[in-house]
Amino acid sequence: MDLQDVIRRRRMVREFDAERPVPREALERIVSNATRAPSAGFSQGHGFLVLDTPEDCETFWEVTNRPGQREATGSPSMHTAPAIIVPFAHKQAYLDRYAQPDKGFASDDDSRWRIPHWYVDTAFAAMVMLLTVVDEELGAIFFSIRDPQPLREAFDVPDGFDPIGAIALGFPVANLPSGKRGERREKDDVIHWGRW
Numbered sequence: 001m002d003l004q005d006v007i008r009r010r011r012m013v014r015e016f017d018a019e020r021p022v023p024r025e026a027l028e029r030i031v032s033n034a035t036r037a038p039s040a041g042f043s044q045g046h047g048f049l050v051l052d053t054p055e056d057c058e059t060f061w062e063v064t065n066r067p068g069q070r071e072a073t074g075s076p077s078m079h080t081a082p083a084i085i086v087p088f089a090h091k092q093a094y095l096d097r098y099a100q101p102d103k104g105f106a107s108d109d110d111s112r113w114r115i116p117h118w119y120v121d122t123a124f125a126a127m128v129m130l131l132t133v134v135d136e137e138l139g140a141i142f143f144s145i146r147d148p149q150p151l152r153e154a155f156d157v158p159d160g161f162d163p164i165g166a167i168a169l170g171f172p173v174a175n176l177p178s179g180k181r182g183e184r185r186e187k188d189d190v191i192h193w194g195r196w
Helices: 003-009 024-034 054-064 076-080 091-098 117-135 149-154
Strands: 046-051 083-090 139-143 161-163 166-170
Touching (some): 024 117, 046 117, 054 083, 091 117, 117 139
Antiparallel strands (some): 083 166
């Protein structure tokens, strides 16, 4: 698929065919492509938890949802997604990399990071995954995780890895609305040439 087609077709999908698992080869391509995303200083401070069994997906929803949240989301069918990928940022990888002689930051000093690149770079990786999902002719939705500690405990995630959200993915159900959506802003309202 042409890159422009991928970008035009990318959207958040909330309705999945629970009976169609995501092929392992597609999942491997999605997370493998994420490792090609940019990272400051080539720190590569991220990790990806891939859940593709019904048991693991159900555990994910149990530990990340508050009671009643599944019904309150407005998109309860997204909970039937046959796969979930959780991208984690690893701050210490950046602090360690930038303490090396060629960078010269003080060890464990995060005060020089106006923008925490461990989150930015992990978001880049998540976007690469979302684009690859489209290229695989699948659908996905990115959403936040309110309390990551139960997730860490349930899946043995090491300390220091912070989930920036999660991506539920699968084969989209055709002819169903994708949720409430406003109009896309006009380009002239967003793009400013030369000055604001």
